[in-house]
Amino acid sequence: MSRLAENLALLLLDDESGRSTVDLGRRHRAVGTAVLFDLVRAGRVDIPSVPDAKEARVHVVDAAPTGDPALDAALRKLGGEPKVGWAAENAGHESWQPLLVLLADAGAVRLEEQRVLGVIKIRTWPAADTSRELAVRDAITAALGGAEPDEETAVLIAILHGIGEVPGDDDPSVRARAEEIAGFAWASGPLRDAFHGLDVLPAFILFAA
Template structure:
């Protein structure tokens, strides 16, 4: 299940306008990072550490359907053992629409269509039921106030911090706490083993967003 990527997509959508709150480049890289993590957890890819400081590459170990449209869309693009940065950006691009459709089917957002100048059709995805998003935001807010985050919350904060989209990020104390979580989220616990190789993603995201 694309749980991390779905929750991140909710965080990157404006509830009222239904539009992305960050530019496409940062959105693709951020969402793609979460998609790769979901694929690792699903046992479909591995990302072994690369030698000599080289960028890790994605290895597909199970290419069959996952039963999740977003993960399947991303998995289909991960051929030829791509570098993790390229894989994240392309996974985010491929998975974005399926993620929105999954969230709409879950009732969290809804599709609205309108025409600009009576010609160009524009799709937006405003909030329909904020219960799920609210729970995710509450967990993030608690962690940023000092509570110990669970693994998924720590990853979401790490990715949001890397693209400059942490809620309340204008507060220096919030930024400092987000930085602290970003440094430690990959250092211990289940993430260290389950997401081996993806500890390079915060650095990649920061570089790519600059």
Template sequence: MSVTIAEELLLLAHSEEAGKQLVDSTSLNLALGGALLAELALGERIDLEGRHVVVKDPTPLGDGELDRALARIVEETKPRKPDWWVNKLHAGKLRDRLLTRLADAGVLTEQQGKVLGIFPSKRWPEADGTVEAGVRERIASALGGSDPDPRTAVLVAVMHAVKLERKAFPGADKKRIKEIAEGEWAGAAVARTIASIQAAIMAGAVAAVVAAGAS
């Protein structure tokens, strides 16, 4: 089946059997917004003019979430930087919609539960491992020294931005991951998007520390 880069990220961000999330929700949400933006750039729907995102081609790509994101960019009347869009695109429960879509497609299973017997929670164990296996095979090839295709390079870079590789690929060569994440495999617009994810995550971490210190 065809999945977005954001969905590939989600598969890697959940343990296969227990369906538990491997990174914090704030970082993951930002990464998902960035993954959508990066995929629009790969699809030659958006680009950069100076420091701002611009629409190159408003034609839908045929995926509901990507087309929703593209429509929002088309409708925006003010010039916006990639970091603004990284934050904007993850709003509106994007993560839940993508997880539900993967469950509807039979890739994941949605399991309802409660934390401490009170708070509602969900787990997303894998139902069909073939999609993630294909993703892992592409990444393993790139980590082993092969030149990554732009899509795989974006996925590695986004994964690195949220430090997911430490959980998803614990034995991977850190130098090689950094080399792929910082390479110009997919153009300037994508590189700026990845940098924006990292900046947004860092800003969120700083804000959390400040808030904790003030409490």
């Protein structure tokens, strides 16, 4: 059920070092945004439209366990109808480790542990089987090259655009295409219905107060 967030996590992990390629703040907001999308698609949360989009809040429709540890970890932090930016940051923080465990269970990454100075335990998650990640990257590359993206690919591009991590965006044409996709990623389908017309750029989700 957390497929979108899992795929984003793969994109944000370095295959060799198994470490995040972006800072914690951007990672939490990005992954949290993907988790919110997964929860919306699962019918577990809603974000009712309000006159001032910055005041939009996440409403939990169904708090019962989903059976997905990443989504359940996020759901436990979403009580009280928090603002979307806060919800994304906290959902991303809570779900990151469960997402990595899910990916390890699926064989996409492997857990490696080491101790620094014999005391501090450090976990890394290098790639084990890159086929899933490569399929996601190929879909993103095709979309940035002009192909029509499916909904999931469009949302991934929108989120990556929001944190400045679109692959190849040093090319002006790629950057322009990413901006175009980001602007329309919310335009139709179940996500638009769930968000009640909040068809805004991902910067809102990623950086709203």
